Structure formats: C-alpha cells, structure tokens
Amino acid sequence: MSNNKHYTDILIATDGSEYSKMAVNSGIKFAKSSGAKVHAIYVINARWEREIYNYIRKKGEQATNEVKQLGDENNVEVKIQLLEGDPAERIIDYAENNDIDLIVMGTHGESGISRFLMGSVAQKVVRKSSTEVLISKI
Amino acid sequence: MENKSYDKILIATDGSINSEGAIDSGLEIARLSGAKVYALYVMAPTGFTLRGTQETWVKEVYNELSKEGKEATEYIKQLGEDYGLEVEAVMLEGNPSEMIIDFADENEIDLIVMGTHGKTGLQKFLIGSVAEKVVRNSNKEVLVVRGPSPSPEALKQKKERIKEMVRSKQDVYKPNVSEKRDNFPNVR
Structure with missing residues (x-):
C-alpha cells in the first residue's frame, strides 16, 4: 500500500x-525509521560582534557535530550546515530551497519569560513555513 | 540514545x-x-x-x-x-x-x-x-x-465577497451628512 507522504530529507x-536535545533525538529516530537524510542546521544570529561571533560559531559547530555523531551511531546520513541571519527565516528558507x-x-x-525568548523561533517557523514542522518538548 | x-x-x-x-x-x-x-x-x-x-x-x-x-x-x-x-x-x-x-x-x-x-x-x-x-x-x-x-481564483472570489459585504453594510449604515455635522460640530 502506498501513501502520499514520504520523508527523504x-x-x-x-x-x-537542552531544548534541542529532544528534537535531535526525535529527528534522528525519525530519519532512521524512514531512511531519510538529515540536514543538521545551526543558525548564527547575525547581530553579534566579532568576538562573540567566533564563540557562537564554535558553539554551532559543536551542536551540529553532536547531531552528526548521533546520526553515525544510527546509520543515518547527516549533512552539517551553519547559516547566518534571523534563525526562523534562515530555517524556513533552507527548507524551501533544499526540498x-x-x-x-x-x-x-510554557515557562514564564523563557517562552518569549526561545519559543519565538519555533513559533515563527510553525506560523510561516510551508514545510511540515515537528515540535519536540523537553 | x-x-x-x-x-x-x-x-x-x-x-x-x-x-x-x-x-x-x-x-x-x-x-x-x-x-x-x-x-x-x-x-x-x-x-x-x-x-x-x-x-x-x-x-x-x-x-x-x-x-x-x-x-x-x-x-x-x-x-x-x-x-x-x-x-x-x-x-x-x-x-x-x-x-x-x-x-x-x-x-x-x-x-x-x-x-x-x-x-x-x-x-x-x-x-x-x-x-x-x-x-x-x-x-x-x-x-x-x-x-x-x-488558489488565486479562490482568493479573488473571497476578496469580492468581502467587498460585497462591505458595500451592503455601507448602504445600511451610511450616515446622513448633515446629521454627522450636527453630531460632531468640530468636524468639517
């Protein structure tokens, strides 16, 4: 029996x-069961100064490498990508341009003020992206 | 994991x-x-x-x-x-x-x-x-x-429907001009 939906990317x-850890776990698990390839994305917020930028970039490399490691352990192909700009917009654009x-x-x-800080990226992506969005919870 | x-x-x-x-x-x-x-x-x-x-x-x-x-x-x-x-x-x-x-x-x-x-x-x-x-x-x-x-067609139809609604409402609620002046003496 065939279905209309297939996950390849x-x-x-x-x-x-910590908020991303559940998402990474879910995403890798999802990719493993569907045989899909993973694009591990970290967006460097464009507004940082040079020194902070280097620190953030390192953090991004670390975060995406963790995804790759978990992918390797589970026989899931992972492509790493560091982007710059507004996180939600970059994520939406990348998704649309890479099928x-x-x-x-x-x-x-729901947790007080952090909801306004962190949730805003996820909320913006859910609201604006034409791609399916899976939101994991901690 | x-x-x-x-x-x-x-x-x-x-x-x-x-x-x-x-x-x-x-x-x-x-x-x-x-x-x-x-x-x-x-x-x-x-x-x-x-x-x-x-x-x-x-x-x-x-x-x-x-x-x-x-x-x-x-x-x-x-x-x-x-x-x-x-x-x-x-x-x-x-x-x-x-x-x-x-x-x-x-x-x-x-x-x-x-x-x-x-x-x-x-x-x-x-x-x-x-x-x-x-x-x-x-x-x-x-x-x-x-x-x-x-579809663009559906959106166009929706726009028309909204326009039509607004038009019909205007007919009903269109204020009498002189009446309006009386109610708002400062408005010309």
Missing part, C-alpha cells in the same frame, strides 16, 4: 541547548 | 482539506513506527451558548457537526486500515485545542499530528490558532502540517 534545527520534507525543532513548554 | 518509538499517534482532523496533509503524514509515521492511530474530531460548540438561540437550530448545528465528525474520522479509519494500521475513531465536544491536549494526556499519546490553514492574507490572525495553542500548551510532540494555499 529532514532538517534538524539545533541551538545546542526538505520535515523540520524538527525543540521548544520548552 | 533513547530509542523510544511512537506507540500512539493522535491525528486531529477538522474534516476540511486543511487536514489532508496531516492525515497523510500521520498515517505514514504510524506505518513507519507501527503505532496505533487515534482519529479525533472535536465538535466545537461555537454559537451554542448564544442566549435566545432556537433549540431546533442548535440541534441542527449539532447534527451537522456530528455528521461531519463521523465522516472525517471514519475516513481516516478506512485509509489507515487500508495500510494495515489499527485506527480508533474518536469524537469529542468542547474547545478544540483543550480537548486535543486533554485527550493526548489521558491516553498517553506520543505524537499529535494536525493541520493548519493554508496561507492567506488573514493568516497572521487566523492561522491555525488551534494548532498554535496545542503547540504552546501541550507537553507532547506536535507535528504541524500546513494545509494547501488557496
């Missing part, structure tokens, strides 16, 4: 935080 | 074309993970609480919604069973996002799959307010699948 957006079937990202549940 | 797979997937449908993508994706994920599917339709009691509402009218709306819900959930059940999946059709009554969140909690659902409206000019205000509430307030994983964007 999955984007996992990570910011290296992504599913975006996986994390958010924290 | 925590190798938890999905055991129970909830597909929330509103019976419209906006749920089609969610149904496809939800069933595909169920197929991949061997999960049981719950096909849920929530009858929203909008307007039911209006004071003075005719009882017969309420009954009619209720019947209509329950017919739509039955069709929508049976549709998923049949599709799913064609794929060899176990599907349970569920109908609830109440606030959609709250019912979806509660049902997921009570039944230990691993993944909620639901659709949102396609893109329209009003998107910012309307867009899957139900989906957004579920994403925000549920502690479950949520897969949001966007419905199809309306």
Whole structure:
C-alpha cells in the first residue's frame, strides 16, 4: 500500500541547548525509521560582534557535530550546515530551497519569560513555513 | 540514545482539506513506527451558548457537526486500515485545542499530528490558532502540517465577497451628512 507522504530529507534545527536535545533525538529516530537524510542546521544570529561571533560559531559547530555523531551511531546520513541571519527565516528558507520534507525543532513548554525568548523561533517557523514542522518538548 | 518509538499517534482532523496533509503524514509515521492511530474530531460548540438561540437550530448545528465528525474520522479509519494500521475513531465536544491536549494526556499519546490553514492574507490572525495553542500548551510532540494555499481564483472570489459585504453594510449604515455635522460640530 502506498501513501502520499514520504520523508527523504529532514532538517534538524539545533541551538545546542537542552531544548534541542529532544528534537535531535526525535529527528534522528525519525530519519532512521524512514531512511531519510538529515540536514543538521545551526543558525548564527547575525547581530553579534566579532568576538562573540567566533564563540557562537564554535558553539554551532559543536551542536551540529553532536547531531552528526548521533546520526553515525544510527546509520543515518547527516549533512552539517551553519547559516547566518534571523534563525526562523534562515530555517524556513533552507527548507524551501533544499526540498526538505520535515523540520524538527525543540521548544520548552510554557515557562514564564523563557517562552518569549526561545519559543519565538519555533513559533515563527510553525506560523510561516510551508514545510511540515515537528515540535519536540523537553 | 533513547530509542523510544511512537506507540500512539493522535491525528486531529477538522474534516476540511486543511487536514489532508496531516492525515497523510500521520498515517505514514504510524506505518513507519507501527503505532496505533487515534482519529479525533472535536465538535466545537461555537454559537451554542448564544442566549435566545432556537433549540431546533442548535440541534441542527449539532447534527451537522456530528455528521461531519463521523465522516472525517471514519475516513481516516478506512485509509489507515487500508495500510494495515489499527485506527480508533474518536469524537469529542468542547474547545478544540483543550480537548486535543486533554485527550493526548489521558491516553498517553506520543505524537499529535494536525493541520493548519493554508496561507492567506488573514493568516497572521487566523492561522491555525488551534494548532498554535496545542503547540504552546501541550507537553507532547506536535507535528504541524500546513494545509494547501488557496488558489488565486479562490482568493479573488473571497476578496469580492468581502467587498460585497462591505458595500451592503455601507448602504445600511451610511450616515446622513448633515446629521454627522450636527453630531460632531468640530468636524468639517
């Protein structure tokens, strides 16, 4: 029996935080069961100064490498990509330009002020992306 | 790595074309993970609480919604069973996002799959307010699948309808100019 939906390319957006860990786990698990390839994305927010930029970039490399490691352990192909700019916009654009079937990202549940800071990227992606979005919870 | 797979997937449908993508994706994920599917339709009691509402009218709306819900959930059940999946059709009554969140909690659902409206000019205000509430307030994983964007033709028709509505309202409420001057003496 065939279905209309197949997952071949999955984007996992990570910011290296605890919130992303669940998303990384879910995304890799998802890719493993569907045989899809993973694009591990970290977006460097464009507004940082040079020194902070280098630090953030390192953090991004670390975060995406963690996805790759988990992928390797599970026989899932992972492509690493560091982008720059507004996180939500870059994620949406990358998904549209790379035939992504599913975006996986994390958010924290309802929790005071952090909801306004962190959830905003996920919320913006859910609201604006024409690609499917899987939101994991911590 | 925590190798938890999905055991129970909830597909929330509103019976419209906006749920089609969610149904496809939800069933595909169920197929991949061997999960049981719950096909849920929530009858929203909008307007039911209006004071003075005719009882017969309420009954009619209720019947209509329950017919739509039955069709929508049976549709998923049949599709799913064609794929060899176990599907349970569920109908609830109440606030959609709250019912979806509660049902997921009570039944230990691993993944909620639901659709949102396609893109329209009003998107910012309307867009899957139900989906957004579920994403925000549920502690479950949520897969949001966007419905199809309306065709340019459909959008044009909608614009015309809105224009027509505004025009008809203007006819009714067009203020008498002299009257307006009297009411607002400072306005020329």
